[in-house]
Amino acid sequence: MTAGAGGFPIRAFFQRLLGPRTMAYLLHLRPLEWPIMTAHFLLGTLLAAGWALKAAPTLLGWLVFVALLNGGTLAINSAFDQDEGDIGYLKAPPKPPEHLLAFSSALLAASGLLGFLLPRPFALINLGCVVMSVLYSVPPIRMKARAGWDLLINCIGFGLFTPLAGWAITGRPFDAAILRASWGFAFLFATLYPMTQIYQVAEDTRRGDRTLVIRMGVGRSLALALVAALVAHLLFGAAVMALGRHLWPLGISLAAWLAVLLPWLAGWRAWSDHRHETGMYWGLGAWAVTDLSLLVLLWP
The missing domain is CATH 1.20.120 (Four Helix Bundle (Hemerythrin (Met), subunit A))
Structure with a gap:
């Protein structure tokens, strides 16, 4: 909601810069979660390689797993939930824009494909997370609406797979x-x-x-x-x-x-x-x- 940006100075600044329509798409990627995902992802990378990590695969892995996968996951969730109140990492969310489903689907597809530019274990973990993202939010399966399944898919995707994905981009065996x-x-x-x-x-x-x-x-x-x-x-x-x-x-x-x-x-x-x-x-x-x-x- 455009009016809601007034209570958030940083959001209001970027809304003036990008325009309300583009800003709505960006906000539904919930970038405030990205530092948390980044830290959890890089934990695996640092535990595998220490300070010897390589910049190029690390940056590509971050783009694929954090920006595209996590951003796309949260956006496709917003597309179906149509929340009106505060949601995780986003207060006073704007109304989900018209093409948010297509936009989030494109991000998830790009994540799944680009993951194969990195070591195979990373690519398979990432692809599994893309599939789980769809199963979690999209009807008729929509696991987030099924008690127990909602917990399981989050425990596997965020808890288990995120540090393993960070480790896997180094090519080192688990x-x-x-x-x-x-x-x-x-x-x-x-x-x-x-x-x-x-x-x-x-x-x-x-x-x-x-x-x-x-x-x-x-x-x-x-x-x-x-x-x-x-x-x-x-x-x-x-x-x-x-x-x-x-x-x-x-x-x-x-x-x-x-x-x-x-x-x-x-x-x-x-x-x-x-x-x-x-x-x-x-x-x-x-x-x-x-x-x-x-x-x-x-x-x-």
Whole structure:
């Protein structure tokens, strides 16, 4: 919505520069998520190559996996959801433009094709994520509307495959540490995912989507998130042990998640949607702490 740009100075600047129509397409790529995706993707690259990573394949991998794949995934999601309230990484979203479905489909197709310019394991992981993006958002399958399946596809796509894709662009074979850490991130996304849904329960209910949080309820979803965080850190510990290194720095990561989850579990009944949304962003902060902890612990 054009009027909504007034409350966001940076958005208003780019809207004047690009025009409202082009800006609507850009906003639905949700570029505010790109730094998070970039960090999680480059975690795999840095753990594989350290500072010896090569610029050209790294930049191409970023374009394919973050800008085209992630941007296209979020845009095709917006094309079908037609949200009116805040959505993840985008407050006061503009109305999805007329050709957003065609635009997002083109981005996903380009991602799938360009991925084959990089090592085959990366190309196959990336192509699998393209397929999952379509299955997640597009009717009649639309896995995001099916409780349990929505969680599974996000755990695999964002949690498991993103660091593996970052590793794969280096051409180095996967080792035990990165495989265990990536499975840990699959479970860690089971911690984050309910946080992304709690404040959108009213919107999802209006559309008829039966998301995980709607089916389980907020309290049980947060309890699931806590259990998943503990399992994730057990897997991270196994990854660290595969390299014979000390485990104690993982306590910083676990403490960050407990600091988000325990107050939320204790007080969620009295929280407004806005506070639940703020909780999600605190969860993203905890995710960043985990990425940094494992970067230090597993550095090659």
